[in-house]
Amino acid sequence: MSTSSIPATLRMTPRDYQAFDALFELSSRIGATAAGGLHRLTASAEDQQVRDAFCTWLTRQGFDVKIDEIGNIFGLITLRPGAPWLLCGSHLDSQPLGGRFDGAYGVTAAAATLVSLARQLREQNEPAQYNLAVVNWTNEEGARFQPSLIGSSFFTGAVTLDEALACTDADGFTLDAALQAIGYRGTALPPLPLRAYLELHVEQGPHLEQQRKQIGVVTETWAALKWQVTFRGEQNHTGPALMSRRRDALLAAAQTIVAVRAEADRHGEVLHTSVGRLATTPNSPNVVTSEATVWIEFRSADEALLHQLRASFSQQMQSIALATATDVSLDRAQFRPRQQLDSLLAQRALHLAERIGLSAIPLRSVAGHDAISLSYHCPSALLFVPSVGGLSHNEREFTATEDLHRGLDLLMALLSDLLLEETA
Amino acid sequence: MSTSSIPATLRMTPRDYQAFDALFELSSRIGATAAGGLHRLTASAEDQQVRDAFCTWLTRQGFDVKIDEIGNIFGLITLRPGAPWLLCGSHLDSQPLGGRFDGAYGVTAAAATLVSLARQLREQNEPAQYNLAVVNWTNEEGARFQPSLIGSSFFTGAVTLDEALACTDADGFTLDAALQAIGYRGTALPPLPLRAYLELHVEQGPHLEQQRKQIGVVTETWAALKWQVTFRGEQNHTGPALMSRRRDALLAAAQTIVAVRAEADRHGEVLHTSVGRLATTPNSPNVVTSEATVWIEFRSADEALLHQLRASFSQQMQSIALATATDVSLDRAQFRPRQQLDSLLAQRALHLAERIGLSAIPLRSVAGHDAISLSYHCPSALLFVPSVGGLSHNEREFTATEDLHRGLDLLMALLSDLLLEETA
Structure with a gap:
């Protein structure tokens, strides 16, 4: 594996930002609370609605949509049949009376960026080393069903399907039954070999804001x-x-x-x-x-x-x-346990952020994220944008649109860089 | 008002105890828990079922059954038209996973005793100064709906009908709607002037057991x-x-x-x-x-x-x-506030207990009871039988059948004594 340079032409356009804004807005409306937050518990009616809307959006944009046995939603764009995949995403479920950025940002940002990237590759007839996929992981939050990170943990094999499906909510309803009730108890998918997993997320802490930085690249997590x-x-x-x-x-x-x-x-x-x-x-x-x-x-x-x-x-x-x-x-x-994220990928993200003019710092993540689950499975990157006041799991959770767009810029740069790398 | 002597013939017969045992058993089955307790929250399906069974029983025994606006159930036996009433009862609702004696004992004991008393008065052609009534008060427990003692407090005018009906449960369901749902949102009844209110109850504390006494006569309550x-x-x-x-x-x-x-x-x-x-x-x-x-x-x-x-x-x-x-x-x-119960009635109960061979002591009640609500309205007596281990609001709440029957004996004596008293 070696590095490559980003073609100057592969970048988010105003039209791509608009597509992201519209998709993020769509997500924010489903399960919206009066105070501007989001209440969209795993496998609830609101979760079903946002999943339906997301699948429809993916299909219209030309993704091949697949639902696995635990309800994870994958949107696939095949660029090089048989090659490994670059997977990007996060989760669409929320905490009770939670924020509209936590998770939803990472899914919608990945989807909009992949659409832009695939279009530009087609237009410019660029070769691609990998295929592209976006994912919405089931039950990241662990609010209605414990533990958290169920969908991504099932994907990596850290929990079995039976364990994952048997989780119950406070009323004794199993995740199995809840997924069936909303029509998202899918089927076994063929293996999806991954070159890397990339996740954009809001920081949910005060450090970027305090240090006036635009991007945090997570190098490791707390135990x-x-x-x-x-x-x-x-x-x-x-x-x-x-x-x-x-x-x-x-x-x-x-x-x-x-x-x-x-x-x-x-x-x-x-x-x-x-x-x-x-x-x-x-x-x-x-x-x-x-x-x-x-x-x-x-x-x-x-x-x-x-x-x-x-x-x-x-x-x-x-x-x-x-x-x-x-x-x-x-x-x-x-x-x-305390977990190190892939250091080469983190360095690459820091380097690319500098290249495209973003101020970025390495950070530790206190919270768990799907990228942590994936980090046991393939090189994974977790990229933070600032959270106003460090407030999260709160209806007033907020990140400015320019900060959201900067995350997309870095995701585009990192994906392009990976996609066009020369493989060993 | 003056005292009278109890006719030796007015007493509970074996057949009367059996009728009580059967009625109490019927109550214990409705909302029974596996551990031998009772789960019968106000205006639940179980509450509806026990109310229906109780009304049917009362009607078959010749009571005139009336439901007031807050769902209190009255069973009336007119002995002397236009005269005041002797009212006896308690409540059929329970705590979550509560005991089968708390409240249900007082209602079923009153009903069985009144049936026996009315029958014997008819047979012996005894004159009666008062009419007889049994009551099941709505929502004594204050478990599903707060505050407690709603039915008896409405009866005495301590809370208005609007206040009582507006109480909500944890799901925001009003008592009004809950009573309508089970068919027990009754209509305004004519006034029921009371000579006295009498309530039998399990002690729910350790004092009778510790002091090896059979009856506690409550003289006052804690604040x-x-x-x-x-x-x-x-x-x-x-x-x-x-x-x-x-x-x-x-x-x-x-x-x-x-x-x-x-x-x-x-x-x-x-x-x-x-x-x-x-x-x-x-x-x-x-x-x-x-x-x-x-x-x-x-x-x-x-x-x-x-x-x-x-x-x-x-x-x-x-x-x-x-x-x-x-x-x-x-x-x-x-x-x-701390409340004194009618001292003449309490003395009379202690005296009569001694007369019929029961060991009785005056007690303070720590808990609230419908008799406390009624004590602001008319002379009221609250009579305790022992609770094993002082345990209450628990599925293992227990009182031996002989202790239950002793309570009926005293209730019969006190009712007879009042019924045959010479009025001023």
Whole structure:
């Protein structure tokens, strides 16, 4: 493999930006909230609607559209039959009352850029080393169904189809049934050998804005430890039951939430911690809670710190259980190691950004992304554009249109560069 | 008013106990849980089923059945047209995964006892000063719809019909619509002047069992302060968002739950505190919670302590809001004062218990009951039978059949005594 230079003529045109703007606008309308955000949970009616609209758009633009067994949507443009693929994309699902940029930007940017690229290659009769594909991964968010990154993890073989389909939502509905209900439980696809996976995303953090940079090239990710923990106590009447006899699972959960935050305060910003989800039974004002489940996250670039927390925080939960006369169990534990993204691809992205006049810096990603799943499978690049105020998973999540377009410029440059490279 | 003696012949017969056992068994089957409890929320399908069965039973036993505007069910036996009424009852709704005795015992015991009493009066051609009625009050529990005690509070005029009907459940369904859906949104009834209201109930606390007594006669209730409090923060990504910038409403709620318990620990058993219900938005594992609502209860016989807590705990919630960068608002506050039940009626119940060979003691009730609502309206008696382990609002709530029957014996004695009293 060697480098090549970008033909000066391969770039986004005003018409291409307009096509992107229109497609992104279409996405933003489906599941739009009154406050300008997006509420488009995996396999919901809104997800079905945006998937239908996306497939229709791809077909009209000449993509060959395929749905795999977990509902991932692929739009294929064959340039060189039998050659490996350059795959670009992200996800169209959102958090509850989430933002319209998270995920949707990466899918629509990839689609619009590939259309532009394919058209220009045809017009200029340029040779291509690879084929082009866009993807919408199923259930990146892990909001309705846990864990997150299900579609991309199935694609790489990190989870089996059975595991992926068996995930259930809070009502006990499986992902299998939910995908069937919206008509996106597809069929097994032939293998798609990848030269590289490229993903554009909004940063969801403050660093690009603080450092006044236009592009962040992710070089590695933080590690994450995710726990689902259940405390079990005893239902009782909140009035007459003696305080000394109560076995209050919600009290145990509350002490845990406070303790999880205290860990972050103790370690400073090198450790991010949270409890974002809590489920209680029976959740009635005058009944002592019998069962409370908390979803805990510890994230750090320091894996050793997470291993140490795994031990010390387990002990702390045992102490909380003892003090509240509850039982505690670890229902699910997931450790996502710190992961390096492909350094050659990252360097290439930084170099190309400079070449086309964009200010770019290497960054670490705290959050998980489909590109992290893919990085275990093929060279993968994750490119960030700024998030105003670092705000994300929020209806007010925002990135200016010029910043969005700069991402497309870099994606076009990187794709062109890869596509025209001389293979070994 | 003067006292009278109970005719030796007016008492529950084996056949009457059997009728009660069968009716109580019928109630226990409708909404039964696998663990032997009851799940029969107000205006649910199960509530409709038990109401239908109860109305059918009453009609077959010769009661005149009436449904009022809030769905309270009255079964009337006219003995002396135009005279005041002796009303007995409780509620057929339950907590989620609750017990089969709480409420259902009081309704079925009243119904079976009134049938026996009316039959014996007819057979013996005894004169009666009053008419007899049994009642099932709507939404005593306050589980699906808050506040609790809606049906009895509407009956006494403590809440208006509009207020009562406008209560909503967690899905925003009004009590009005829910009652219409099950066919129990009745019509305005003529006034029902009451001589007294009598309610049998399981204790739901440990005192009778600990003191090895068969009957508790409630003389007064604890006061209660109930708050619904909402913290508002900001949705954000639990990964990249800096800890120092987070505005986590769930963290604020957790600190509140811990602080509510700390108040009880500080004051000992003279203060019972709880948070039984918590609602969060968006409740997704990797989103910082934007909104968390807690339902707080403080209960004590010491009203001054509750007034002091009202001030000090408000301050504490302000401090929590400040520390977590959230906003806090008090959505609803309810103060239920300490209430004395009619002392003449309580003395009469204690006296009659002794007369028929039951060991009885005066008790305070920590929990609210329909008899407390009624006590503002007419002389009211609240009679407890033991609860095994003091356990309630729990599927394992239990009272032995002999204890249940002893309650019926006392109810029969008290009703007979009242019914045959010489009026002034």
